[in-house]
Amino acid sequence: MTVRNRILHLSDTHFNSPDVDAAAALARMLHDARHVTDLDLVVVSGDIADDGSAEGCAGVREQVGRFCAERGIPHVYCTGNHDTRESFAAVLGSGHLAADGTDVGTTMPDASGMRAAVSHVAGLRVITLDSLVPGQVHGHLDRAQLVWLREVLAEPAAAGSVLVLHHPPIAVPTSLIMGVVNLRNADELADVVAGTDVHAILCGHFHLQLSGLLRGVPVWVTPGVVTRIDFTAPPRWERAVLGAGATVVDLGGPASPMFHLLQARDPRAGEQVYLVDAVSGGDAEGEDA
Numbered sequence: 293m294t295v296r297n298r299i300l301h302l303s304d305t306h307f308n309s310p311d312v313d314a315a316a317a318l319a320r321m322l323h324d325a326r327h328v329t330d331l332d333l334v335v336v337s338g339d340i341a342d343d344g345s346a347e348g349c350a351g352v353r354e355q356v357g358r359f360c361a362e363r364g365i366p367h368v369y370c371t372g373n374h375d376t377r378e379s380f381a382a383v384l385g386s387g388h389l390a391a392d393g394t395d396v397g398t399t400m401p402d403a404s405g406m407r408a409a410v411s412h413v414a415g416l417r418v419i420t421l422d423s424l425v426p427g428q429v430h431g432h433l434d435r436a437q438l439v440w441l442r443e444v445l446a447e448p449a450a451a452g453s454v455l456v457l458h459h460p461p462i463a464v465p466t467s468l469i470m471g472v473v474n475l476r477n478a479d480e481l482a483d484v485v486a487g488t489d490v491h492a493i494l495c496g497h498f499h500l501q502l503s504g505l506l507r508g509v510p511v512w513v514t515p516g517v518v519t520r521i522d523f524t525a526p527p528r529w530e531r532a533v534l535g536a537g538a539t540v541v542d543l544g545g546p547a548s549p550m551f552h553l554l555q556a557r558d559p560r561a562g563e564q565v566y567l568v569d570a571v572s573g574g575d576a577e578g579e580d581a
Contacts (some may be wrong), residue, residue: 294544294545295415295450296542296543296544296545297332297333297413297414297415297416297451297542297543297544298330298332298333298540298541298542298545299331299332299333299334299335299454299494299541299542300325300328300331300333300334300336300541301334301335301494301497301512301514301538301539301540301542302321302334302339302356302514302517302538303336303337303366303372303458303495303497303498303514303515303516303517304334304337304338304372304499304516304517304518304519305317305336305339305340305341305518305565306310306337306339306340306341306342306374306516306517306518306519306533307340307341307342307345307347307348307349307351307352307514308341308342308343308345308347308348308351309342309518310342310390311519311520312385312534312565313416313566314342314350314433314517315351315355315455316355317513317518317534317556317558318352318355318517318526318536319333319355320375320536320556320557320558321517321536321556322355322356322359322555323535324337324554324555324556324557325453325538326401326495327353327360327361327494327501328507328508328532328540328554331363331365332365332413332414332416333365333366333367333368333413333416333418334359334365334366334368334372335367335369335418335456335494336352336356336367336368336369336459337370337372337453337456337457337458337494337496337497337514338369338370338371338372338373338374338375338423338424338457338493338496338497339372339373339374339375339458339496339516340352340371340374340375340380340384340547340580341374341379342358342373342374342518343374344374344375344376344379344390344523345379346379346382346383348379348380349375349379349380349382349383349384350383350463350535352523353367353384353389353393354500355371357389357393358543360389360391361391361392361393362393362423363411364391365391365413365519366388366389366390366391366411366413367389367419368387368388368389368397368403368411368418368456368457369384369388369389369420370386370387370407370420370421370422370423370457370458371387371407371422371423371424371458372424372458372459372496372497373424373425373429373430373431373458373459373497375424376404376426377405377406377407377422377424378513379542380407381405382408383427383463384407385412386398386407386409386420387407387409387420388409388410388411388420391529393572394545395422396411397408397409397410397411398471400436400437400440401440402435402436404408404435404436405417406422406434406437407420407422407424408420408421408422408437408440408441410426410444412449414451414458415449415450415451416450416451416452416453416454416543417444417449417451417452417454417489418445418454418456418542419441419444419445419453419454419455419456420454420455420456420457421433421437421441421455421456422437423459423475424456426456426496427454427555429472429473429518430459430472430473430475430476430558431457431458431459431473431474431475432459432473432476433457433475433480434479437571438480438481438484441455441484441485442484442547445484445485445488445489445490445496445544446508448488448489449489450468451492451544452489452490452493452543453484453488453490453491453495454490454494454541454543455490455492455493456493456494456495456558457472457475457493457494457495457522458474458495458496458497459473459475459476459495459497459499460474460475460495460496460498460502460507460511460513461475461478461481461493461495461511462474462506462511464502466527467527467570468528468570469530469570469571470498472520473497474497478506480504480506481506482506483507483508483575485507485509486507486508486509487581488509490501491510491543491548491549492510492512492541492549493509493510493511493512494504494510494512494514494541495513495514496511496513496514496516496553497513497520498513498516498518498521498557499515499516499518499519499520499532500513500515500516500521501513501514501515501532501537501539501553501578503551508543510550512539512541512549513551514537514538514539514540515536515537515539515555516536516537516538517537518536519532519533519534519535519565520532520533520534520535520536521533521536522562523566525567525572526569527569527570528569529568529569529570530567530568530569530570531564531566531567532564532566532567533561533562533563533565534558534560534561534562534563534565535555535556535558535561535562536556536558536560537553537556538554539551539552539553540552540554548572563579
């Protein structure tokens with residue numbers, strides 16, 4: 293019998309953001325997801341706290357943890373470029389938490405602070421990777437993580453595996469910024485996952501939905517909770533608007549993996565938060581974008 297799993301995939305909660313009420317955005321998203329049935333797991337793929345603080349991590353854990361406790365399901369987190377490993381570890385431990393908040397993850401041995409870990413949910417192996425490069429926007433997976441990942445994937449899991457990391461190993465080729473801020477060593481990750489039982493690679497970072505393949509393995513980028521990047525802006529500009537999003541990931545069915553979007557009902561959805569030059573980072577004052 294085929295084992296099926298259903299994941300609610302959130303990302304980029306950015307608690308303590310100076311631009312947006314991030315706590316309200318997450319609360320709105322979780323409220324509007326309350327009727328999604330048969331969830332086995334909630335994943336938050338990085339940029340948990342905008343300021344990298346323990347307070348921000350605790351705020352996200354409190355909201356997501358309450359949602360999961362009500363459903364009796366685990367919740368899993370990974371680091372993003374806005375996070376700090378110290379605050380993440382202090383509040384979230386391995387990043388793999390049971391419904392009651394117990395840490396159930398097995399952290400990579402000799403991790404040297406890296407927050408890479410693995411746990412199992414209803415036969416599904418969930419692996420979080422740490423692509424954080426302190427002080428940088430782009431991502432990178434060090435050799436130790438890739439060696440560990442290869443060892444973990446050497447033996448298939450009962451219901452296969454999913455990888456969770458912040459920085460996508462794909463980018464839209466016409467974007468001036470995606471190929472600069474994504475995962476820098478995607479080819480090395482591809483060498484490890486090709487031909488394994490990995491059903492999907494779940495990412496965030498871009499604040500918009502995007503899909504592609506990494507050496508035949510589906511990659512899914514979920515939209516941000518705190519803001520959405522509006523890709524209708526002229527090529528040089530990056531426009532962020534209000535409107536929390538999330539993804540429901542269905543694994544194990546005839547069309548597996550299948551991804552469908554949820555969008556929070558926000559009366560201010562689409563309202564511009566910022567417009568910046570994607571190359572220089574300057575504000576768009578006086579520009580008609």
